[in-house]
Amino acid sequence: MFQHIEPYAGDPILSLNEAFQKDPRADKVNLSIGIYFDDQGRIPVLGSVRQAEAQMLAEGGTKSYLPIEGAAAMRSAVQSLLFGPEHEALASGRVATLQTVGSSGGLKVGADFLKRWLPGSAVWVSDPTWDNHRAMFEGAGLPVHTYPYYDAGDAASGRPAGGLRFDAMLETLRSLPARNVVLLHACCHNPTGVDLTPAQWQALVPVLRERELLPYLDLAYQGYGDGIDADAHAVRLLAASGLVFFVANSFSKSMSVYGERAGALSVVCGDAAEAERVLGQMKATVRRNYSSPGLHAAGIVSRVLDDTHLRPQWEAEVTAMRERIAGMRRSLHSVLSAKRPGHDFSYFLQQRGMFSYTGLSPAQVDRLREEFGVYLVRSGRMCVAGLNSGNVERTASAMAAVIG
Numbered sequence: 001m002f003q004h005i006e007p008y009a010g011d012p013i014l015s016l017n018e019a020f021q022k023d024p025r026a027d028k029v030n031l032s033i034g035i036y037f038d039d040q041g042r043i044p045v046l047g048s049v050r051q052a053e054a055q056m057l058a059e060g061g062t063k064s065y066l067p068i069e070g071a072a073a074m075r076s077a078v079q080s081l082l083f084g085p086e087h088e089a090l091a092s093g094r095v096a097t098l099q100t101v102g103s104s105g106g107l108k109v110g111a112d113f114l115k116r117w118l119p120g121s122a123v124w125v126s127d128p129t130w131d132n133h134r135a136m137f138e139g140a141g142l143p144v145h146t147y148p149y150y151d152a153g154d155a156a157s158g159r160p161a162g163g164l165r166f167d168a169m170l171e172t173l174r175s176l177p178a179r180n181v182v183l184l185h186a187c188c189h190n191p192t193g194v195d196l197t198p199a200q201w202q203a204l205v206p207v208l209r210e211r212e213l214l215p216y217l218d219l220a221y222q223g224y225g226d227g228i229d230a231d232a233h234a235v236r237l238l239a240a241s242g243l244v245f246f247v248a249n250s251f252s253k254s255m256s257v258y259g260e261r262a263g264a265l266s267v268v269c270g271d272a273a274e275a276e277r278v279l280g281q282m283k284a285t286v287r288r289n290y291s292s293p294g295l296h297a298a299g300i301v302s303r304v305l306d307d308t309h310l311r312p313q314w315e316a317e318v319t320a321m322r323e324r325i326a327g328m329r330r331s332l333h334s335v336l337s338a339k340r341p342g343h344d345f346s347y348f349l350q351q352r353g354m355f356s357y358t359g360l361s362p363a364q365v366d367r368l369r370e371e372f373g374v375y376l377v378r379s380g381r382m383c384v385a386g387l388n389s390g391n392v393e394r395t396a397s398a399m400a401a402v403i404g
């Protein structure tokens with residue numbers, strides 16, 4: 001029956017993580033997987049999350065199924081977090097929000113919905129993007145193409161690597177047929193760390209509107225860029241511009257609750273009646289997929305966001321995580337600049353969020369792993385959140401050695 005089945009090649013990032021776990025070297029450094037580690041190299045359980053869980057345990061409650069669309073308290077807390085509590089789009093009821101199984105669940109439910117209701121559309125993702133974007137949308141049966149994004153620099157003209165090809169990106173978007181889907185990282189671009197500035201977001205809006213494109217925002221790192229509200233800038237701008245769009249958001253990183261699978265999908269529609277129909281068809285998509293999302297995830301998220309004590313505590317915890325990463329960026333930059341004075345490492349300071357594109361070649365990445373036990377993705381992506389005061393110097397020295 002199954003003789004013809006091909007072996008699964010594995011997910012490159014998760015496979016690298018497994019290889020790291022098996023590596024016996026005591027001073028190995030894991031900068032591959034997109035997870036926030038604290039200065040002791042542990043994945044923190046936030047105090048605000050622990051307290052929310054303690055409250056839930058003390059209160060008892062049932063273990064019944066949630067509705068298909070998730071818990072009402074979580075869905076409204078997500079809406080206020082994304083759009084701000086007073087937003088016109090919320091007041092007019094034109095946002096359809098579902099709690100989903102992580103934001104991956106949201107992205108996939110949205111992809112299945114698009115395949116069903118906008119079947120002729122193609123999806124455009126940044127070059128490069130998170131590998132799973134392509135896999136998810138192609139898996140849903142939609143064609144996936146790329147638009148220019150990361151600037152790898154140009155040795156001949158002396159243009160440094162590490163920027164955004166914004167003009168080329170706009171030019172491509174201006175050439176797309178109506179109703180094509182444009183996947184955009186709302187902040188902390190994965191894998192490059194290169195984001196649009198507020199002025200560039202502003203310049204993007206008329207192009208999306210004139211070409212009748214459908215933006216699909218992925219907000220997986222809210223709070224890791226400039227702050228919780230600042231990182232929702234793109235969501236609020238698009239909503240204020242009257243565009244119809246999707247946004248999948250995650251709490252995996254912002255609440256450090258990876259395994260709880262806490263996320264949501266929101267669709268900003270033209271009016272409340274459209275939002276109701278969209279929500280209904282999204283529910284149909286979920287029902288024939290995983291049926292309903294998790295109860296525990298909903299309890300954590302709604303309590304942390306709505307409780308007057310837990311909310312400020314969580315915001316302070318997010319600030320501390322963001323600032324620790326920024327400190328690691330500064331340390332890496334200063335050690336590398338001292339060791340390799342001819343090189344420009346300023347991209348470490350400009351790029352935002354958990355990731356930086358280092359520009360290291362696959363051969364240099366292999367050398368880092370084999371000789372020094374420093375694990376990066378072969379594209380040269382580094383998870384800066386894996387650095388700490390105990391490993392940053394050694395990592396910078398190893399990088400300086402392979403840069404040569």
Ligand SMILES: Cc1ncc(COP(=O)(O)O)c(C=O)c1O
Nearest residue numbers: 102103104130190220250252263
């Ligand atoms: C860009 C991006 N989107 C979405 C996700 C999915 O996150 P989750 O399913 O844990 O919410 C990730 C996780 O690494 C990501 O990097």
